[in-house]
Amino acid sequence: MSSPSAPPSSPVAGIHASAPAQPVTARRSDALHGTVRVPGDKSVSHRALIFGLFADGRTHITGLLEGEDVLNTAAACRALGARAERLGAGEWVVDGVGARGLVSPAAPLDFGNSGTGVRLMMGAVAGQDITATFDGDASLRRRPMKRVLDPLTLMGVEVTAQSEGGRLPLTLKGSDHLAAVTYETPVPSAQVKSAVLLAGLGATGETVVVEREATRDHTERMLAHFGADVRVEPFGHAGRRITLKGHPRLKAVPVDVPADPSSAAFPLVAALLVPGSEVVLTDLMLNPLRTGLITTLQEMGADIAILDARDEGGETVASLRVRHSRLMGVEVPPERAPAMIDEYPILAVAAAFAEGDTIMRGLSELRVKESDRLAAVADGLAACGIAHRVEGDDLIVSGRATVMGGGPVKTHMDHRIAMAFLVLGLASDAGVTVDDVSFIATSFPTFLPMMRALGAQID
Numbered sequence: 001m002s003s004p005s006a007p008p009s010s011p012v013a014g015i016h017a018s019a020p021a022q023p024v025t026a027r028r029s030d031a032l033h034g035t036v037r038v039p040g041d042k043s044v045s046h047r048a049l050i051f052g053l054f055a056d057g058r059t060h061i062t063g064l065l066e067g068e069d070v071l072n073t074a075a076a077c078r079a080l081g082a083r084a085e086r087l088g089a090g091e092w093v094v095d096g097v098g099a100r101g102l103v104s105p106a107a108p109l110d111f112g113n114s115g116t117g118v119r120l121m122m123g124a125v126a127g128q129d130i131t132a133t134f135d136g137d138a139s140l141r142r143r144p145m146k147r148v149l150d151p152l153t154l155m156g157v158e159v160t161a162q163s164e165g166g167r168l169p170l171t172l173k174g175s176d177h178l179a180a181v182t183y184e185t186p187v188p189s190a191q192v193k194s195a196v197l198l199a200g201l202g203a204t205g206e207t208v209v210v211e212r213e214a215t216r217d218h219t220e221r222m223l224a225h226f227g228a229d230v231r232v233e234p235f236g237h238a239g240r241r242i243t244l245k246g247h248p249r250l251k252a253v254p255v256d257v258p259a260d261p262s263s264a265a266f267p268l269v270a271a272l273l274v275p276g277s278e279v280v281l282t283d284l285m286l287n288p289l290r291t292g293l294i295t296t297l298q299e300m301g302a303d304i305a306i307l308d309a310r311d312e313g314g315e316t317v318a319s320l321r322v323r324h325s326r327l328m329g330v331e332v333p334p335e336r337a338p339a340m341i342d343e344y345p346i347l348a349v350a351a352a353f354a355e356g357d358t359i360m361r362g363l364s365e366l367r368v369k370e371s372d373r374l375a376a377v378a379d380g381l382a383a384c385g386i387a388h389r390v391e392g393d394d395l396i397v398s399g400r401a402t403v404m405g406g407g408p409v410k411t412h413m414d415h416r417i418a419m420a421f422l423v424l425g426l427a428s429d430a431g432v433t434v435d436d437v438s439f440i441a442t443s444f445p446t447f448l449p450m451m452r453a454l455g456a457q458i459d
């Protein structure tokens with residue numbers, strides 16, 4: 001650890017610090033059938049809790065994702081002074097502390113495996129006159145936090161302790177006199193954008209975030225939903241400029257969390273790959289900044305029908321009917337990456353079965369996720385006998401109608417690597433073993449039983 005002084009270490013460095021690895025094998029399966037609702041959207045769930053923390057009154061949340069990442073955010077809200085209570089499955093209430101009411105937590109805040117939880121909460125703490133230490137598991141401790149510390153320090157936050165290279169654990173001293181800034185994000189990141197906007201709640205004047213490529217806009221939508229004065233304008237050909245007026249009074253409002261399209265991606269691709277399958281995924285959020293995978297799969301020839309599209313709480317929500325399909329390789333343009341950033345591991349699996357090459361360009365951000373996903377996907381493809389190459393930040397997968405499978409695939413504390421390669425196993429000749437499924441609980445705790453209920457052979 002480095003300057004100025006090392007923060008205290010978390011007493012529990014992440015939920016999985018000492019949990020034993022759980023290897024699991026997915027085998028070639030008969031047709032998958034059924035109608036399922038995957039759990040609530042992870043991005044919206046984190047934000048519903050954090051906005052509930054700041055709001056005056058009681059925020060009632062339904063459909064909350066009860067994965068470890070979100071539960072760690074709920075625990076942080078409590079440590080910062082809110083009451084966050086579970087009433088039933090996915091049904092929570094948060095009694096907020098109001099715009100200036102956060103308290104210094106008594107112990108380090110442990111965000112486990114979650115980049116979203118820790119980065120958004122750093123922004124939330126920034127505009128308060130409190131001190132908090134942020135920590136996470138071994139994966140989160142490796143991820144870059146400087147991208148958030150840079151704008152927050154510009155606004156007046158003090159980093160009183162940090163680890164090598166601006167990593168966790170680190171301690172922030174917030175201020176209720178933050179300066180509003182205009183900040184252009186150096187990488188397309190909804191987490192960085194959201195941290196600056198959440199800090200902007202406590203800044204005097206207008207905080208402006210400019211992004212050259214639009215990223216998921218759940219924070220902007222929720223700011224408006226809770227009553228903040230926020231303006232979103234186009235910027236350049238693919239970007240946005242977001243302006244937030246400081247010190248709004250946020251009023252508690254109900255939040256109904258739709259199903260997570262990033263979780264749905266796994267049963268969706270499984271249904272495309274396993275012959276004879278037909279699966280319906282209900283109540284999915286189809287925010288246009290989250291649907292890059294669906295667009296890409298449709299270009300590859302996937303039979304995906306959008307049914308019953310409707311507006312719910314400002315988001316388009318629909319069911320998808322997915323049937324087994326013969327896929328063709330395509331080139332995925334780099335500008336689509338923000339709309340499908342978490343979906344590349346499962347797209348690479350779909351590409352393994354497509355005829356010809358699938359070229360995925362501009363994947364540098366994959367290197368700083370729960371694992372280096374570009375390397376982890378490439379290693380997993382190699383372990384399963386799939387031809388591919390990495391050229392700079394591009395991944396090219398050469399697909400075939402039949403795939404051998406194999407493993408064990410190393411998952412590197414990364415839920416999406418584990419789920420993607422289990423899906424591959426369902427359509428492979430020899431099955432696929434992954435070395436650890438425990439991290440699936442961070443985002444999709446019901447993944448294994450839900451896949452088995454559809455007919456997947458996973459043991």
Ligand SMILES: O=C(O)C1=C[C@@H](OP(=O)(O)O)[C@@H](O)[C@H](O)C1
Pocket residue numbers: 042043044115116188189190191192194216341342365
């Ligand atoms: O804001 C969010 O909820 C998220 C933003 C994305 O991260 P980046 O902001 O690092 O791209 C994404 O990968 C993550 O799963 C959720």
Ligand SMILES: C=C(OP(=O)(O)O)C(=O)O
Pocket residue numbers: 113114115116117342369370416443
């Ligand atoms: C990147 C992800 O999450 P986070 O950044 O919140 O850890 C993910 O869920 O794929």
